[in-house]
Amino acid sequence: xxxxxxxxxxxxxxxxxxxxxxxxxxxxxxxxxxxxxxxxxxxxxxxxxxxxxxxxxxxxxxxxxxxxxxxxxxxxxxxxxxxxxxxxxxxxxxxxxxxxxxxxxxxxxxxxxxxxxxx
Amino acid sequence: xxxxxxxxxxxxxxxxxxxxxxxxxxxxxxxxxxxxxxxxxxxxxxxxxxxxxxxxxxxxxxxxxxxxxxxxxxxxxxxxxxxxxxxxxxxxxxxxxxxxxxxxxxxxxxxxxxxxxxx
Numbered sequence: 201x202x203x204x205x206x207x208x209x210x211x212x213x214x215x216x217x218x219x220x221x222x223x224x225x226x227x228x229x230x231x232x233x234x235x236x237x238x239x240x241x242x243x244x245x246x247x248x249x250x251x252x253x254x255x256x257x258x259x260x261x262x263x264x265x266x267x268x269x270x271x272x273x274x275x276x277x278x279x280x281x282x283x284x285x286x287x288x289x290x291x292x293x294x295x296x297x298x299x300x301x302x303x304x305x306x307x308x309x310x311x312x313x314x315x316x317x318x319x
Numbered sequence: 320x321x322x323x324x325x326x327x328x329x330x331x332x333x334x335x336x337x338x339x340x341x342x343x344x345x346x347x348x349x350x351x352x353x354x355x356x357x358x359x360x361x362x363x364x365x366x367x368x369x370x371x372x373x374x375x376x377x378x379x380x381x382x383x384x385x386x387x388x389x390x391x392x393x394x395x396x397x398x399x400x401x402x403x404x405x406x407x408x409x410x411x412x413x414x415x416x417x418x419x420x421x422x423x424x425x426x427x428x429x430x431x432x433x434x435x436x437x438x
Contacts, residue, residue, distance in 0.1 A: 204393040222397050226370045226416060231394065251345045255392075269350070273374075274323040275350065277343050297345060318400060
């Protein structure tokens with residue numbers, strides 16, 4: 201019998217920033233968590249929307265034409281093809297849902313690209 | 320500029336049980352919330368996994384070979400084809416992610432089948 205996945209327990213198991221961890225799968229989608237602090241790179245995902253849910257702290261998602269501010273318990277879905285840049289002034293914990301083949305830096309690539317590891 | 324979706328705000332907007340509300344879309348998936356109390360029907364989804372996240376309260380998911388107990392902040396993904404029966408002894412608030420064409424009663428049908436409405 202598989203157990204429930206406790207999100208806060210999972211966050212207690214790592215400290216690094218901008219390194220997505222897969223905590224569950226749903227069909228061909230991943231449920232990923234990450235700790236964020238600072239600014240990420242501008243990027244877009246050409247083939248998929250990307251869902252963000254803030255578990256702890258505050259997250260700003262910069263868009264080319266504005267920004268979205270997310271607090272704990274808030275969701276935003278970045279539409280496919282839309283350039284965005286996540287920014288966390290202080291450490292923030294997020295859950296993301298996106299296809300298992302989605303890369304964190306999207307079409308931008310570069311040295312912030314991270315493998316998704318199971319947790 | 321679309322706003323963030325605040326999950327608790329959305330829960331404040333309805334009272335009925337077992338009536339899924341769509342609060343966001345992610346590709347061809349829905350992000351749905353529902354208030355549960357009591358027992359649901361045994362059912363399965365033949366074509367998809369179904370993700371449950373408890374936002375408030377406790378949820379039991381009965382399976383034919385056991386049960387999964389979920390508290391606030393816990394996730395369980397019911398695999399496709401697996402019969403399950405959600406049970407909430409007291410009112411429980413959940414978020415579900417599943418394909419937009421998924422029906423709440425799956426292949427069981429019957430009078431507990433509910434349309435998904437946007438909220």
